[in-house]
Amino acid sequence: MLGQGNRLHLIEQIRADGPLTRTPVVWVTADHEVCRTVLRDNDFGVADPAETGLPDPILRLIRRVDPGLPNPVEPPAMLMTDPPQHTEYRKMVARSFTPRSIATLDTRISDLTTTMLDAMSGAGVVDLISDYAAQLPAAVISEMLGVPEKDRQRILGWGNTVAALLDIGIAWPPFRAAMDDLIDADGYLGEHFRLLHVHGPDDTPFSKLALDGSLSGRELSSNAALLIGAGVETTVNLIGNGVTALLDHPDQLALLQDNPDLWPSAVEEILRFDSPVQMTARTALRDTEIDGVHLAEGTVIVLLLGGANRDPKVFDRPEQFDITRANARDHLAFGSGIHVCLGAALARIEGATALRELFIRYPELHLDSPAERRGLVNLHGYRRLPVRLQRSTSATTRRAS
Ligand code: HEM
Secondary structure (H helix, E strand, O other): OOOHHHHHHHHHHHHHOOOOEEOOOOEEEOOHHHHHHHHOOOOEEEOOHHHOOOOHHHHHHHHHOOOOOOOOOOOOOHHHOOOOHHHHHHHHHHHHHOHHHHHHHHHHHHHHHHHHHHHHOOOOEEEHHHHHHOHHHHHHHHHHHOOOHHHHHHHHHHHHHHHHHHOOOOOHHHHHHHHHHHHHHHHHHHHHHHHHHHHOOOOOHHHHHHHOOOOOHHHHHHHHHHHHHHHOHHHHHHHHHHHHHHHHOHHHHHHHHHOHHHHHHHHHHHHHHOOOEOEEEEEEOOOEEEOOEEEOOOOEEEEEHHHHOOOOOOOOOOOOOOOOOOOHHHOOOOOOHHHOOOOHHHHHHHHHHHHHHHHHHOOOOEEOOOOEEOOOOOEOOEEEOEEEOOOOOOOOOOOOO
């Protein structure tokens, strides 16, 4: 597993090599300007997983096994399509993310957070990942898709396993687990959308999309699976990484406790400092040039978003966690350009609400035993975060890197 120290060291080695580094398989960059330029440049399109370093046996299996599954990292999930198809999908799914829809969700997120905090009250030690951080995004996506509360844990389970598909060099067991879950999700979502046809739409924008016939069943399920795959684990990581960053920097937590208006900027700094999504990739659609380097059609560039977010050319003393940093919002944690995160506004509200309410309710919260990183390369967060909700003298506060 790539520990936090090793990861940051590797990023700085790549940066020291210049804005663009050539490896035997792909080009890599940790440069903010290059990442942003590539993400916004029409000369680049989405990268085929075949080009991003997955071992050959896995690639053959991706192609041969379960081709009809709603895989969030395969077309027709919008994340893996280029215009004009991408423009169409994005426009339709974006109806669930209008400012009005997000404003409605804002109130709901506060209510859900209160319920989740109530459920933990009385417990001495909890795993903040499974008991809290994971519950909120799973509940929010479930409600957006019109999935009933009794099935929420299934959404959470799928979000957890399917997230591994976004990783580079995924091993066979997690790959197979993700495929099994996609089979399960495919059956579930297919039936869910069929029932909407029978009973008519509920009040969620996604259900109206399901019924208006503009997307095929496969397009609908793939993009619903993308919301689950892209919206659960990422937000869990924002909350988990935020808790550890604040516990590691008590002065910053104290500042927030005195100035609650700073929570939104704290969320931006958490996204910059310990980015939940560490990288993405693009392929040159034609011969092109970046930073004076000629790149032939088909060249793949891995964009280290977590590295761009620590670029000293953009962020003064990038290794410092500073919730008052004026330009923290210039981070690329949500990407940029046409694929910029569709759920960014939602994630920001979820992150700020979950963290603020947690530290209001439990100002003395601290680690009970070392936290465990999840061990994925791309989606960067914790598997376990055991915390004691109230202060106790016997607790340890060490944390794994
Ligand atoms: C802190 C939480 C989140 C982070 C850090 C994050 C990060 C990202 C990034 C980096 C991308 C762009 C990937 C690329 O260009 O290759 C992206 C795309 C996307 N995200 Fe998020 N995301 C988060 C939360 C969410 C949520 C809550 C949702 C939905 C409920 C969501 C839905 C999407 C979708 C649908 C796309 C694809 C957009 C497109 O292809 O046009 N994300 N996200």
